[in-house]
Amino acid sequence: MEATRWxxxxxxxxxxxxxxxxxxxxxxxPRAETPGxxxxxxxxxxxxxxxxxxxxxxxxxxxxxxxxxxxxxDRAMRVTxxxxxxxxxxxxxxxxDRSGFERFGFRVERVxxxxxxxxxxxxxxxxxxxxxxxxx
Numbered sequence: 443m444e445a446t447r448w449x450x451x452x453x454x455x456x457x458x459x460x461x462x463x464x465x466x467x468x469x470x471x472p473r474a475e476t477p478g479x480x481x482x483x484x485x486x487x488x489x490x491x492x493x494x495x496x497x498x499x500x501x502x503x504x505x506x507x508x509x510x511x512x513x514x515x516d517r518a519m520r521v522t523x524x525x526x527x528x529x530x531x532x533x534x535x536x537x538x539d540r541s542g543f544e545r546f547g548f549r550v551e552r553v554x555x556x557x558x559x560x561x562x563x564x565x566x567x568x569x570x571x572x573x574x575x576x577x578x
Contacts, residue, residue, distance in 0.1 A: 448526045451547045455522070457515040459545065502531040504569060504577040507541040514542030521548075533572045535565060 503525075511517055521543075525532050534543045534550040544550050551568045555561035569577065 445526060448522055452519070452522050454546050455515050455518050459514075500531050501529075502533055502572050502574045503528075504572070504574040505532055505534045505543075506577060507534055507536045507538070507543070509538050510540050510542040515546075518543055518546045518548070522546075531572075533568075533574060535568060535577070537561075 505521060521532055524530075532548060534541055534548050535553050536543075536550055537553050539552070541550050551572070553561055553564050553568065555564050568574070
């Protein structure tokens with residue numbers, strides 16, 4: 443990623459977070475529905491398209507997040523510094539609905555599936571799509 447984009451992400455990192463008012467506002471919103479199930483398509487028989495980065499030689503690093511960290515701002519600062527220093531793209535692979543990194547502008551992909559095998563397949567498809575070289 444370009445240094446200007448990482449600088450923009452750095453400028454958005456703030457330990458304060460907005461309060462989630464979805465549950466409070468749902469009774470006043472006629473279009474509110476319960477969330478649906480996440481479904482990741484089976485496409486093992488076809489080639490996955492490669493996501494286009496601005497730089498062809500870009501190295502992508504995946505960051506696995508199992509639950510939203512309490513110190514998301516601190517972790518975002520460290521990941522951003524790492525990305526700037528190593529000149530890499532960072533893709534967050536999240537097992538939860540909210541990883542905490544979305545609010546700072548990170549690229550976040552949701553890993554879905556009912557079983558471990560389905561989750562592993564989903565993660566592998568995401569890795570192939572983004573050409574992730576290393577998963578932390």
